[in-house]
Structures are given as C-alpha cells and as structure tokens.
Amino acid sequence: MIELTASAPGKLVLLGEYAVLEGAPALVLAVNRRAHVRIETRDDGVCDVHAPDLGVSAARMTIDGAGLHWRCDAAVAGKLSLVEHVWQGMQREGLAPSAGTGFSLHLDTSGFFNADSEPRAKLGLGSSAALTVALASALAAYAGHAEVLGDRQQWLRRLLHMHGGWQGGRGSGVDVGASVAGGLIRYQLTGPAREPGFSALAWPMAGVHCLFVWSGQSVSTNDFLQRLAQWRTQRAAEYTAHMDELGRLSEAALQALARQDAQSFIRLTKDYASALQAFGHACGLEIYSPEQKKLAELASSAGVSYKPCGAGGDFGVVFADDAERLATFERAIVPAGMHVVPLDLDSQGVDSHMRQTRNSFPTRILT
Template identity: 85%
Template sequence: MMELTASAPGKLVLLGEYAVLEGAPALVLAVNRRAHVRIEVRSDGVCDVHAPDLGVSGARMTVEGGALRWRCDDVAAAKLSLVEHVWQGLVREGLAPEAGEGFSLHLDTSGFFHVDGASRAKLGLGSSAALTVALASALAAFAGHADVLSDRTQWLRRLLHMHGGWQGGRGSGVDVAASVAGGLIRYQLAGQAREPTFAPLPWPMTGVHCLFVWSGQSVSTNDFLQRLAQWRVSRAADYASHMRELGTLSEAGLDALGRQDAQSFVELTKAYASALQQFGHACGLEIYSPEQKKLADMASEAGVSYKPCGAGGDFGVVFADDPERLATFERAIVPAGMHVVPLGLDSDGVSSHMRLARNLPPSRILT
C-alpha cells in the first residue's frame, strides 16, 4: 500500500504587514508549527477526507471528469471548502489526481492550536496557508507531478492562485511564501505584475533578540482584509498615505537588518509599530487588542520594541538589541498573565515523502 505525506510550516510576519499588500518588503519567519497531510491509497475505489480539527470524519467525495464532487452533508462540505479550492486550482494547473483510484485524505492542523485543559484556541500562525501548501504538494505528488515542487518560486506562484481564491483575492501571499520557503525571508510583490519574490535571510538576526507573545484571543484575518478593502475604496487618499509611511519604514528596517545595525532595526520596528497603531485607528481595525496595548506600554517602559504580527490582535513580537533587557521584560509580563510562546525557526519549508509499504522507511520526494 502506498502512503504519501506532506507538511508545511506556519509563519509570523515580523515587519511589513499591510504595507506588503502595496509592494513593500516584509520580513517573515517560518515557525515550527506544521500542517500535515497524509494520503493513503484505497483498494475499494472510495475517496474520503478526515479532518479532526474541523470536526470532519470520513466525508465522502468522488472525482468526476477531474472535478471534485462531495457526497457528504452540506455542513461537512462547507468545512472542507479549502480542500475544494485547492483541488480546483490543481485542475486548472493540470496537476490534480485523475478519477479511478480511491484514497483517504487525512488533514492535521493540531499544531496551530493552543490547548489548556478542556479549552482550545486557534493560534494566528497561518494555518490555512500551511494547509494549502501541504495539501497541494501532497496531491500533486500523488498525481505523479512531484517535479513541480522542486522550483519553489514557481510553485509559490501557482499556489498563490489557489489560496488567494479562497481568501477572495485579498491576501499578499506572505504566509504561503513562508510555508513554501521556510526560514527567515524577505518577501515582496515586485513590479507592476506583482510577482511574488523571496530571498532567504540569516537566523538568528545578528544582534537582534526577539520574543513571541500571544494575546490569548483568535482573530479572523479574512474579516480584517475584507474591512480593509472597503476602507481602501472609501478613503483612497488616506489609505495611500498610511501605506507610504508603513512601506518606507519597512524598507528602512530591512536595510538596517542587512547592514547588521541591530540598534537601528529595533528603533525602526518601534516606529513601524507606532505607524501601525495610527493606521488601525484611522481605518477602524483593532490591530492592537487591549492586551497588546498593555504590552506595548510595558515594552516602552522597558526600553524594548513591541509590535503585532500580521493582521493584529493575536501574536506579537518583542525586539531588543540587549538580551538582558529582553529577559527582564519577559519576567515582567508573565505575572501579568501574558502568554510567551516558545516558537522556533522552521528551516525546511514544504516537504513531502512517499512510503511504499508500512514496514519500509520513507523515501524523500522534496526537502
């Protein structure tokens, strides 16, 4: 029996969120929380999906003329909308599995949840992007097209169409890029064609020390992007002004990082955080949750930099050019009920393996 697995990491945007939508560079870290996909070939011709994190078990589907058709109740099908978007994207690219062979599809995003006893909360680490990358990579390899995964830049561009369609075309693709590339990257939508480009950067950042803090609440990125799109249309001049300021600061921050000027980088992240807060006030988005506002005040008093990561309201990052100052800040926030999450770098990005039999070692398809 053949079994194929694929996985991809989540992400945190360390600098450049929102501005990346308008062509500014962003600093993005792939983190060691992964979405996993497993495909098992079935001899009975049945196709089904198991996604315990979505409350779905054994949702039947068929492949007819290349298209996916759900044979389960509407509630389960709605929960699996991302699977359908990825499948349709693979069909458009000529990479989808063909009809005739049964398989079970197992989706696991448990690493993207914080569990505290009986309570379970989703962490804003880009789980949908990681699952998109892992699922598309697994299905393409299962269909005999593992070679398309070898060129990561081209694979990223194909994947953006699949995930972007699921987000209504509002995302920048920064989370997909982190899941594909792994490591710390500079990401940008370059030129008039807005082609996604990325370049690896060294980790840890020379002279820069950081800490990741979770606010304890979940945030809908899609909701943020939809509301931002509406404000962009109604207040175009204001939107453009804020994006210019954020873009300039993000570019300067990445330049400082390239010069290994840790002090300037930390100061520029402070300036970016301030501009981000002003932008949130202007457009009505709660980029800073009440917990994050408290953290920002504490960071200012401690002489370190704090800013939200990504859309806001969920994860934040603390930067310092002095490790002792960072350690002092960490000791201060833990008694205040803040959640310090020990996230590490994921250097691999998307990976896929095939196992020909359960008693044989896996054979790597893509590293």
C-alpha cells in the same frame, strides 16, 4: 498500497504587514508549527477525508473529470471548502490526481492550536496557508508531478493563486511564502502582475534578540482584509499615505538588518509599530487589541520594541538588542496574564515523502 505525506510550517510576520499588500517588503519567519497531510491509496475505490481539527471523520467524495463532488452532509462539506478550492486549483494547473482511484486524505493542523486553553484556541500562525501548501504539494506528488515542488519560487506563484482565491484575492501571500520557503525570508510582490518572490535571510538576526507573545485572543485575518478593502475604496488618498509610510519604514528596517545595524533595526521596528497603530486608528481596525496595548506599554517600560504580527490582535513580537532587557519584559508580563509562546525557526519549508506501506522504505520527494 502507497502512503504519501507532506507538511508545511506556519509563519509570523515580523515586519511589513499591510504594507506588503502594496509592494513593500515584509520580514517573515517560518515557525515550527506544521500542517500535515497524509494520502493513503485504497483498493475499494472509495475517496474520503479525515480532518479531526475540523470535527470531520470519513467525509465521502467522488472524483471525476469535472472535479470533486461531496457525498456527505452540506455542513460537513462546508468545513472542507479549502480542500475543494485547492483541488479545483490543482485541476486548473493540470496537477490533480486522475479520477478513478480511491484514497483517504488525512489533514492535521493540531499544531496551530493552544493546547493549554479550554476550549482550544487557534493561534494566528497561518494554518490555512500551511494546509494549502501541504495539501497541494501532497496532491501534486501523488499525481506524479513531484518535480513542480523543486522550483520553490515558481511553486509559490502557482500556490498563491489557489490560496488567494480562497481569501477572495485580498491576501498578499506572505504566509504562503513562508510555508513554501521556510526560514527567515524577505517577501515582496513586484511588477504590474504583483508576482511574489522571496530571498533567504540569516537567523538569528545578528545583535537582535526576540520573543513571541500571544495575547490569548484569536483573530480572523480575512475579516480584517474585507474591512480594509472597504475603507481603502472610501478613503483612497488616506490609505495611500499610510501605506507609503509603512512601506518606507519596512524598507529602511530591512536595509538596517542587511547592514547588521541592530540598534537602527530595533528603532525602526518601534517607528513601524507607531505607524501601524496610527493606521489602525484611521481605518478602524483593532490592530492593537486591549491586550496588545498593554503589552506595548510594558515593552516601553522595559526599554524594548513591541509590535503586533500580521493582521494584529493575537501574536506580537518583542525585539531588543540586550538579552537582559528582554528577560525583564518577559518577567513583567507574567502577572498581566500574557503568554510567551516558544516558537523556533523552521528552516525546512514544504516537505514531502512517499513510501510503499508494505515491504519498502520511505522515499523523500523534496529536500
């Protein structure tokens, strides 16, 4: 019997959200909340999926040359649409496991929920991207194609098509990039083909202190992107003007970071936050929820920089060049009922292991 495991981290977009869709650079941090996938071979030829975070237990499926076919209730199969989408993508890439073998597929995204809330609230840390990366990597290794995981830039490009298709082609893939690469990265879409690429940056950022705040509100990124696509079609010139300004500020902030000019970087993140708020007003997206607006006011009073992360509404990041000012802000948000979430850098990125479940030792597939 063979057991194969893979995992991938979540992400926070620290800078460049929305503008990254138009080729601007984004600053992205892989965080230590991971999606885990486990594949166990079976002797009875049965294929099933276990996903407790989706309320799914032993959903049966069959595999043949035409793809994956669910043998369970349609409502259950609907919860597993990402699994089917990734499988189809792996088939197109020639990386899917062959038909005729039985296995159990276990999916765990529990780290992407706030354990202190009831009912559990989902944290906006890119769980679907992390699960896509972990699942595709596990399937590739299980099918005997572990070598594709070695070139992370190329693996990112292949994965982006899988996850982007599931999102209707609207996403930038910035979350997939963080899950593949790990660490702090500069992520950008370049060229006519909008090819994704990343480069590693140092963490922590020299002279910059930060913390992450959760507003307590879950947000659908896909819904935001659908509405943005409609507005972009209707108001193309206005959309371009906002994207140009956001892109200019993101590039300038990353250059300041490269120079280790902490004060300029923090000032530019404030400017980006203001431009992001103006963009949200123009297009009708609630990038700043009421809770986020309150956080921005508290940050201004404390002399620190605050901005939403990603699509907006749930997580935000606070930057300061002075640790005491950051502590003052943290004390101020407690009476307001806001939550500082302790998130750390995940430097590993996607990771995979395989072992014989009897009389053998684990083998690491990707380091």
